[in-house]
Amino acid sequence: MLQSKSDIAASPSRHMAGAAAAMLALAVFPSSAFAHASESGHVLLLPTGYYLAGGALAVAASFLALAWLPPQALERIWQRKQPLGRFGDGPRTVVSLLSFVFFAVLVAAGFWGSRDPLANPLPLTVWTLLWAGLTLLHGLFGNLWSWLNPWYGPWRILSPLLGRHASARSRLVEGIGLWPAVVLFLAFAWFELIDPAPSDPARLAVAAGGYWLASFVAMLVLGYNQWSQRGEFLGIFFSMVARFAPLERKDERLFLRWPGAKLLDTTPLPASGVAFALLALSSVSFDGLSKTFFWLGLNGVNPLDYPGRTALIGIGTMGLVATFLVLAALFLLALGLGRLLAGPGARPAPAAGLLVWSIVPIALAYHIAHYMTALLVNGQYAVVALSDPFARGWDLFGTAHMHVSAGIVAGAHSAWWLWNCQAGAIIIGHVLAVLVAHSLAYRLYGDNRRAALSQVPLTVLMIAYTVFGLWLLSTPAAG
Amino acid sequence: MTDRKGYFDLSGPRLSRRSALKGMAAGVGLAAAPGFVRYAQAQSSEPIRIGFQSHRTGIGAAYGRWYERTTSAAVKAINDAGGINGRPVEIIIEDDGTDAARGAEVVAKLANQHKCDIVYGTLFSHVVIASAPTAGELKIPYYVVSEGYHVASGKLNRWCLQPGITDVRAQVTSVAPWIAANAGKKVTQIFPDYAFGYDHRDYLPPALKQAGAEVVAQIAIPPTESSFTKYFPQIPSETEVIYHVMVGPGVLTFVKELGDFYGSSGPKLFGFIDSLEAVDINSPGLEYLEGSHFWEGSPRYAQPDDTEAQKAYRAAVGIDDNGAAAGDPKDVSTAAHMFGCWETLYVIKKAMEDAGYQGPQDRAKLVEATEAMTEFTEGPEHPQGRKLFNGKIHQVFGSQFISQVKDGKLNVVHKTTIEDGMYEPEADYTTQPL
Numbered sequence: 001m002l003q004s005k006s007d008i009a010a011s012p013s014r015h016m017a018g019a020a021a022a023m024l025a026l027a028v029f030p031s032s033a034f035a036h037a038s039e040s041g042h043v044l045l046l047p048t049g050y051y052l053a054g055g056a057l058a059v060a061a062s063f064l065a066l067a068w069l070p071p072q073a074l075e076r077i078w079q080r081k082q083p084l085g086r087f088g089d090g091p092r093t094v095v096s097l098l099s100f101v102f103f104a105v106l107v108a109a110g111f112w113g114s115r116d117p118l119a120n121p122l123p124l125t126v127w128t129l130l131w132a133g134l135t136l137l138h139g140l141f142g143n144l145w146s147w148l149n150p151w152y153g154p155w156r157i158l159s160p161l162l163g164r165h166a167s168a169r170s171r172l173v174e175g176i177g178l179w180p181a182v183v184l185f186l187a188f189a190w191f192e193l194i195d196p197a198p199s200d201p202a203r204l205a206v207a208a209g210g211y212w213l214a215s216f217v218a219m220l221v222l223g224y225n226q227w228s229q230r231g232e233f234l235g236i237f238f239s240m241v242a243r244f245a246p247l248e249r250k251d252e253r254l255f256l257r258w259p260g261a262k263l264l265d266t267t268p269l270p271a272s273g274v275a276f277a278l279l280a281l282s283s284v285s286f287d288g289l290s291k292t293f294f295w296l297g298l299n300g301v302n303p304l305d306y307p308g309r310t311a312l313i314g315i316g317t318m319g320l321v322a323t324f325l326v327l328a329a330l331f332l333l334a335l336g337l338g339r340l341l342a343g344p345g346a347r348p349a350p351a352a353g354l355l356v357w358s359i360v361p362i363a364l365a366y367h368i369a370h371y372m373t374a375l376l377v378n379g380q381y382a383v384v385a386l387s388d389p390f391a392r393g394w395d396l397f398g399t400a401h402m403h404v405s406a407g408i409v410a411g412a413h414s415a416w417w418l419w420n421c422q423a424g425a426i427i428i429g430h431v432l433a434v435l436v437a438h439s440l441a442y443r444l445y446g447d448n449r450r451a452a453l454s455q456v457p458l459t460v461l462m463i464a465y466t467v468f469g470l471w472l473l474s475t476p477a478a479g
Numbered sequence: 480m481t482d483r484k485g486y487f488d489l490s491g492p493r494l495s496r497r498s499a500l501k502g503m504a505a506g507v508g509l510a511a512a513p514g515f516v517r518y519a520q521a522q523s524s525e526p527i528r529i530g531f532q533s534h535r536t537g538i539g540a541a542y543g544r545w546y547e548r549t550t551s552a553a554v555k556a557i558n559d560a561g562g563i564n565g566r567p568v569e570i571i572i573e574d575d576g577t578d579a580a581r582g583a584e585v586v587a588k589l590a591n592q593h594k595c596d597i598v599y600g601t602l603f604s605h606v607v608i609a610s611a612p613t614a615g616e617l618k619i620p621y622y623v624v625s626e627g628y629h630v631a632s633g634k635l636n637r638w639c640l641q642p643g644i645t646d647v648r649a650q651v652t653s654v655a656p657w658i659a660a661n662a663g664k665k666v667t668q669i670f671p672d673y674a675f676g677y678d679h680r681d682y683l684p685p686a687l688k689q690a691g692a693e694v695v696a697q698i699a700i701p702p703t704e705s706s707f708t709k710y711f712p713q714i715p716s717e718t719e720v721i722y723h724v725m726v727g728p729g730v731l732t733f734v735k736e737l738g739d740f741y742g743s744s745g746p747k748l749f750g751f752i753d754s755l756e757a758v759d760i761n762s763p764g765l766e767y768l769e770g771s772h773f774w775e776g777s778p779r780y781a782q783p784d785d786t787e788a789q790k791a792y793r794a795a796v797g798i799d800d801n802g803a804a805a806g807d808p809k810d811v812s813t814a815a816h817m818f819g820c821w822e823t824l825y826v827i828k829k830a831m832e833d834a835g836y837q838g839p840q841d842r843a844k845l846v847e848a849t850e851a852m853t854e855f856t857e858g859p860e861h862p863q864g865r866k867l868f869n870g871k872i873h874q875v876f877g878s879q880f881i882s883q884v885k886d887g888k889l890n891v892v893h894k895t896t897i898e899d900g901m902y903e904p905e906a907d908y909t910t911q912p913l
Contacts, residue, residue, distance in 0.1 A: 041728040044705065045735060045764045115593070116572035118535050118547075196581050199536055199574065297703035302673050304702040304727045306538040307605060308578025406544060407809030412763045414809065476705045476728045478538055 039373070040477050042415035048474035051419075055427040055466045062431045063438070063459040067452035071442045078264055078439065082256040087249055092146075096153030103150040103212065105389060110205025114391035117199035121389045124382035126208060127192070127199060132371035133379065135241055139364045142249060143242035145235050151216055155224050164220060173222050173230055177272035180231035182279060184211075186320075188233060189283035193290065194316040196309045237280055241367075244360050260361055263436045264443075268353030277356045278328045281363040284370050286323040288472035290316060296478060303478040331356070334457040342445060342454035351444055355458065358437035362465065365429020369422035369473060373409045380404040419473065426469040430462050437462075526569035527562070527831065529554075529824075530589030530598040532610065537577030539603050541757045545813040546600060546624065547572070548804075549820040552795040556859075563828045564836060571595055579609035586613040586621065596839060599823065600624060602816065604674075611635040618913070620845050622827055624819040626650075626776075628678060631874035633906020637913060640849055640873040643823030644776065644816065645866075645900060647678045653879045653900030654749070654774050655686030657893050662747045662772065663719025664692040669710070670724045672699035679724045679751075700725065707733045711740045718746045723754070730754045731764040738767025747771065752779070752882075752889075756813045759803075761887040768884045772892070775880040776815035777863045778802075780888045792821060792862035801888070818863045825860035826852070826868075826875075843913040849873075850909055867897055871907040876900055 066074070110122035117123045138144055146152070159165070173180070191198050191207060198204060218227040228235050243262045248255045269277065289295050290312075296303040299315045309316070335352050380402070387400035394400065409418060437458055441451040531550060534543030550570060558567050571593045575582040582601065589595040597620040601607055604627040611629075614621035615636035622640050623630065628648045630641040658666065666687060670676030676699060684694040695715050700707065707729070714721065725733045737745075748771035760768065760779075778785075779802030781793065796817070797805045804810035826849065834841055834848035850870030857865040866877040876897050882889040 041731040041758070042762065042764075044728060044732050114572070115574075116533070116535060117574045119572070196578055197574070197576055199576075293703040293705065302702045304671055305605065305673050305675070306577070308537060308576055308581060310578050310580035403804070403806060405804075405807045405810065406541075407804065407807040410757075410809040410811065411759055476703075478727075 039415045042412040043419050051423045052467050052470045056463045059430045059463045059466050062434045066438045071448050078261045084254040087254040088252050093153050093156045095147045099148045100150035107205045107209045109389040110201040118381045120201040121385040122201050123199040123204050124385050128378040132375045135367050138238045138241040139244050142245040142247045143239050145238035177270045178276050179272045181233040181236045182276050185233040193287050260432050263357045266357050268350040274356045277359045279324050282324040282327040284366045286320050291477040293476040306478045334461045337457035338454035342450040354440050358433045361429045361432040365425045368425040422473050430466040526567045528595040530595030531570045531572045532575050532585050532601040533572050534577045535574035539577035542602050542813050545817045546820050549796050549817040553821040553824040563831050579605045582606035582610040583613040586610045590617045590619045611639045614638045631872040637908045637911040642826040642875045644819030645877050648682050649900030651682040652686040653895040656690040659690035659692035665695045665717050665719045666722050667696040667714050667718040668722045669698045705729045708736045720747045722749050724751045735764040752815045757811050772883050775882050777818040778891050779814040782891050788859045788862040822861050872904045
């Protein structure tokens, strides 16, 4: 009797064709469904189609405007700097040591604090404050991680004892580029997006503690600078994002610049660096994509009866890699077509290495849009949890009993605000990306007409990615 | 470090709401903490450890948040009144990620690693169904607040109990007489095309028939659908009532498009509040619901005739008269379900007292003591109302509420009798060995 009640096969649905075996196994039981109407329900009622069209137009218009603008004038504006004073390196070791102590306490809390991922400070700090929040701060203030990373301080103390120097180079990693970081970033993205329980405090403590230890050993063996620049993916990601920041520190002096202007001072990235930047963007994009009704329907998963992460490990792994490959293929295709249009002049590899920097504003925009709600709500949980990291009834900062306002992101009004901020971030990010790409292309070709021609396919890709980003935020999604 | 804050001194009302709920850290942390020694020596005052399998992340997180708050409030109330058998209650939360496979792992973790006395709390059917075998294998009582018919159906096992919330079959069955008598005799059902919708598809027609009404059409909507207007022409013109149980982000669009389709006329609407749990009934797009009726497991809005117990419960959990978090009016609660956490914890308390529960060796006695229960009286421990418990199918039966949307609020217009939702039991867990 039960089977006949819930036999999916007996109720054909064109969207649910080919339901996965796991789903069928679950479907033999009757079910109560509690798929929450959620905030995306309010967004579905907004005129999001206009935003998609408007965003595409804005990016296209920016490109056209740039094509007519004298590049020298643009370059002059972009290169303007406002000195802000001196900013030395003095406390760097102390700050990093404090950061290390904080990190150690967090890992200990992961093992011995509350089991609740919304009461334990480790997952809240790693996923919300660090990954979602600190990335944004890098986009504003520059490379904070070079100070805040929990390795530099301990390394400074330990390395003299072992006779190591910061610039020591090991032949082991020569010519390896950023590939270790690419592999580690992929592992990180997999853990965040695919692993069944990345917020489980003890599981995360093992992962984060293990990563710290492995990186520290690598820094001691291979050299601090070597590993920081090749393997420590967080530092590499943050330093890429920091290129967008309006603050610049050069020779211990601080300057205010236009957002994104620092991207123009860059040198071409090697192939591994191109892969790293594209992976950073594609993983956040896939996180959004993987929850959409479109993706779930495509994979035969009922989004209203979402089975949980374990059942989707295979699909997710495949999707994460496929998203990266598709984005990389499109990016390289756009550059190749651009070369055909503009004629010879720029060699392909340096061109890709240089133009990939234009991805940074887009990656940052996706990051803002994607993690905005998590940051607003889980950020509050983090403030509560940090006040009592070991669930012992402490109230270190007077916030242990603070009420977490989930209402801050709830309701139609909040949904309107969030959507507009997210859409704004996505569109501005892409407009800036076009601007950066255009300036970099001018550097490659030294001729405005050819630079513009070379950018036509990449601009088309950016317009498409704008629409894709806005669609991700406005289409029905599970959870 | 000494126990100056008294955290490990859990024997009395000093245990704060938060510290009770945050629970101890991993078992290893507890054992290593100096204050623990006292309890190791004094068995009788050691906390009763209730493992809370919680939807902290994943698709059920909005429900999880309110289940957590309700659990927290109930545990505080229980501890303030002296705990269970003179022992404080401690909640150990493990996140199941609203993930079926993870749910089973969490049950094992709570039992083996955290040495919990029982496991309690989860909501989503797929998690319950996947976790139940583990609870059975480990012989640990598993009290769910799930609303699914899976417990009463006999498909789980003797260690799984649902004493704090009625099941969907009873809910559907009990609203049918009211619909037939007050809304209309010809009903069209619109439901999502999967198991949840099928419960409504299958249980409503016989109940309506018995009440002298009939289902004239059943319209199943594909779960990935986000535009609904094209389905509305399938609604027969003779329809007097549309019975809708749509869920997911498309609900607001569904209601708006239904309103656009019918304008100011159209059949009456009867829905299940599951569609709009944790969603403000006054949201843009929901205007067409004005005047329509909903099933509620427990009223979201404060009612003029609320009992003192209901008022005390709402205050303890921290919801205002509109059913939102006190001081955070946009954080709308899952009122129709979360009361089940409160009531389940009081059933556990009563069962542990009846069984003289001392520790894991008494788990079987605890199950038997729960099965032996027959009636829960309305009051502070059961603020939703009086209930009858069927020990054979491990399922509780109670009244349901039918509320009308009026001036942007849900006003209760009818309370069903417990008998309205009764059905012939299809199982007997008590025949299974413990």
